[in-house]
Amino acid sequence: MGKEFQVCEISHSDCRKVIGEKLKSKDFKVLDHEQIPFSERNGYLGEHCTLRIDIERDGLEESFTFFVKAPPRSQSQRNFLEEINGHFKEKSFFNKYCPKLKKHGVDILDGAVPTCYHIGDEIFIFDDLKALGYDTLPSRAPLTVDCVKAALSASAKLHASGLILEERLSFRLTDEFASEVSETFYSGTKSPERAMKSCKEGLRALIDVTHKPEMKIGKEAFAERVLEGCDMQKVYVRPSTRFRNTICHADPWTKNFLFKFEAGRPINCVVVDFQTYRYGPPAQDVLAFIYLVTDRGTRDAHLDDLLHFYYAELAANMEKYGVKDVVTKTEFFDSCDYFKRFALTQTLAHFQVVILSDEIAEELFGDPDKSERVIFGDGRRDFVVTVWQRDPIFRQKNSEIIADLREFYEAQLTL
Known part of the structure; x- marks a missing residue:
């Protein structure tokens, strides 16, 4: 596609600012820049591309690549992003929260979140992590235990950062970051409410296609509990009055973690995408992440070990900064x-x-019309049933979570 491809408007001055931040120098000349499309979709609430910038420095030509994130093209998805305040939240994370950590000597997120070189009215320009040796892994395959631990280690740094900052400044993040860390996905605005209504229709479809007459909980009783659980999400995401809160990512699925490998093993993980970050207990992220990225067999064999591993990482990160026992085991x-x-x-x-x-x-x-109907309208049920019939991986992964959820509610019947 070459020069014809554009995710967003990027100016010569934008490129100069990015390179200046990258090199910590003004002694260079920008020669050219180009947006290069990705070969596959990288997420659902934005458009993404690689930005190549060619410069001349000390008489030599050099090229640098960066990751560009822009708003979604689809108007309905753009409206959704605006209603959940996604750009503002991510902007505040890199322009306000990260500098606040640095100001108070907390460098725990170095190497755990990407470097952001430019934030415009709509776009972000980050380090090109893939050029630095990082990979995104497929969301349809379960992560290995080693990768799960690498991601939990990065998450522990994120969670520890907020706890350390609060202890150092003797305040709560909501004192200074109230609007930044407030929950927006479950805030009741129009697009999220439409998305939740559509999601519930999808849940009903999944319950229908997985139900068997011999199950302990009847189909309607199970559906009632699952839909009640959806409504309870807005309670779970509020800052807790029972457990200690901190910065949480809030969208910890596979594509929001990039891994660097050496000899086939992950040696580091970087957490990306802070459009929905919020203030809550670390377990909110940890449990959601483990269920989103593992299969049932991995959870059965390793869940307890993974939770102990995460807690040890959280405690060790805090202890480096002299903070102990603010979240007990x-x-x-x-x-x-x-x-x-x-x-x-x-x-x-x-x-x-x-x-x-x-x-x-x-x-x-x-297909903008189809995505509008499926994500925000009345097309979710038919879509889920169709995909269930067509796609064995979709069928397996949803079956496992339905089974886990059914067992959760069955256990409550015996209490």
């Missing part, structure tokens, strides 16, 4: 029990969209 595991229903419900909602095959995703998002 008992509190963390109690909060994991509390957020299990939240995590299961969020996973089942996400799996209706984020684990689609490339072919089906292109059919959906390549």
Whole structure:
């Protein structure tokens, strides 16, 4: 596509600013720049591309690449992003929260979140992590235990950053970052409400196609509990009065973690996309992440180990900055029990969209009218049933979460 391809408007002065930030110098000349399309979709609430900038420095020509993030082209998705305040939240994370950490000597997020070189009215320009050796992994395949631990380690740094800052300044983040960390996805605005209504229709479809007469909970009783769980999400995402809160990512699915490998093993993980970050207990992220990126067999074999691993990482990161016991192990595991229903419900909602095959995703998002009907309208039920019939991976992953959720509610019947 070459020069004809454009995700957004990027000016010569934008490129000069980006390179200046990258090199910490003004001694260069921008020769040219080009936006290069990705070969596959990289997310659902934005358009993305690689930006190549050619410069001359010290008589030599050099090229640098960056990751560009712009608003979605689809008007309905753009409206959704605006209503959840996504650009403002991500802008505040990099323009306000990260500098606040640095100002107070907390460099814990270095290497755990990407470097942002430019924030415009609508666009972000970040380091090109793929050029630095990082990979995004497919959301349709479960992550290995090593990758899960690498991502939990990065998440522990994010969560620890807020706890450390609060302890150093003797305040709560909501004192200074109230609007930035406020929950917006479940705020009741028009597009999120339409999306939730559509999601519920998808859940009903999944319950219908998985139900068997011999199950302990009848279909309607199970559906009632699952839909009630959807309504309860807005309660779970409020800052807790029982557990200690901190910065949470709030959208911890596979594509928001990039991994660097050495000899086939992950040696680092970077967390990306802060359009929905919020203030809440760490377990909210941890449980949601584990259910979103693992399969049932991995959880059965490793869940307890993964939770202990995460807690050790969280405690170790805080101790480096002289902070101890602000989240005890008992509190963390109690909060994991509390957020299990939240995590299961969020996973089942996400799996209706984020684990689609490339072919089906292109059919959906390549057609604005269809994506509008499926994501925000009355087309979700038929879509879910059709994908269930066509796609064995979609069928398997949703079946596993439905089974986990059913067992969760069955256990409550015996209490």
